[in-house]
Amino acid sequence: MSVLALSSAALTGCSDEPDDEPKADPEPTATSTPGSATASETPYLPVPDGVELTAQGSELALGDSAVVAYRPRQDVVGVLGITVERIEKTSFKESFAGWKLGPEFTGTTPYFVRATLTNEGEADLGGRPVPLRIVDSADRLVEPSQFKGTFKPCPSKPFPQPFGSGDSRTVCLVFLAPEGSELEAVSFRPSQEFIPITWTGTITKPLPDKPTGNKGKGDKGKGDQGN
Structure with a gap:
C-alpha cells in the first residue's frame, strides 16, 4: 500500500478566493435568522434574471437547499444551488489507513460533508474551491482539507474542469475540527461582512463502501460523481 501525505494546509486551507475573504474567524458575531431559506428582497450581488438568493443568516437543516452568490x-x-445532505464523523483509524499524518493533526477530529452543488449562474467555476466551511464548537471557521493524492473515501476536490452554467456535482469534503472542538454547522460565508447561511442536523457515521465486482447487465459503469 502506498503511503501518501496529507497536505499541511488542512487546517488553514488553500483558496484562490479574494484576500478579503475569511480564512478563519474566531468570533463570528452576526445574528442568524431561524427557519428555512427565503428569497432576499434585494440581491446582495448581481445575479441572472429569475434567480432568487437565499436570505443571509438562514439556518437550514440537512437536506435543505440554498441559492447563494459569491465572488470567487x-x-x-x-x-450556486447548494444542498448539504450529510455530515459524517469519522476517525483517522477508520478512514485514513495507509496515510502518513504529521504531528499537526494530533487531536483533530475528521468529518466528511456531502453536498450537491449546481451552477445557477453564468460564470464557469471549474477548478475553483467549493465555498463551504465548517464552524466548530469554538466558533472558528475551518476550511476543507486538501490532499496530495487521491483520497477515495471523500475526495475533497475543487470543482471539475469545466463547471459551467447548469452543471451539477455531488461532492464530499474533508474537514478537521481542531483539538478539543467538534463540528457545529456547515457554513457558507464568502466574506467577513456576509451573515452566514448554515446547515445543521444529525451527524452520522460514514456510509459503508459500495461493493465492487463485475458489473451486472444494464450497469453502464457510471460511478458517483463526487468520488
Whole structure:
C-alpha cells in the first residue's frame, strides 16, 4: 500500500478566493435568522434574471437547499444551488489507513460533508474551491482539507474542469475540527461582512463502501460523481 501525505494546509486551507475573504474567524458575531431559506428582497450581488438568493443568516437543516452568490474572483460572480445532505464523523483509524499524518493533526477530529452543488449562474467555476466551511464548537471557521493524492473515501476536490452554467456535482469534503472542538454547522460565508447561511442536523457515521465486482447487465459503469 502506498503511503501518501496529507497536505499541511488542512487546517488553514488553500483558496484562490479574494484576500478579503475569511480564512478563519474566531468570533463570528452576526445574528442568524431561524427557519428555512427565503428569497432576499434585494440581491446582495448581481445575479441572472429569475434567480432568487437565499436570505443571509438562514439556518437550514440537512437536506435543505440554498441559492447563494459569491465572488470567487473580484471580476467574477458565481451563483450556486447548494444542498448539504450529510455530515459524517469519522476517525483517522477508520478512514485514513495507509496515510502518513504529521504531528499537526494530533487531536483533530475528521468529518466528511456531502453536498450537491449546481451552477445557477453564468460564470464557469471549474477548478475553483467549493465555498463551504465548517464552524466548530469554538466558533472558528475551518476550511476543507486538501490532499496530495487521491483520497477515495471523500475526495475533497475543487470543482471539475469545466463547471459551467447548469452543471451539477455531488461532492464530499474533508474537514478537521481542531483539538478539543467538534463540528457545529456547515457554513457558507464568502466574506467577513456576509451573515452566514448554515446547515445543521444529525451527524452520522460514514456510509459503508459500495461493493465492487463485475458489473451486472444494464450497469453502464457510471460511478458517483463526487468520488
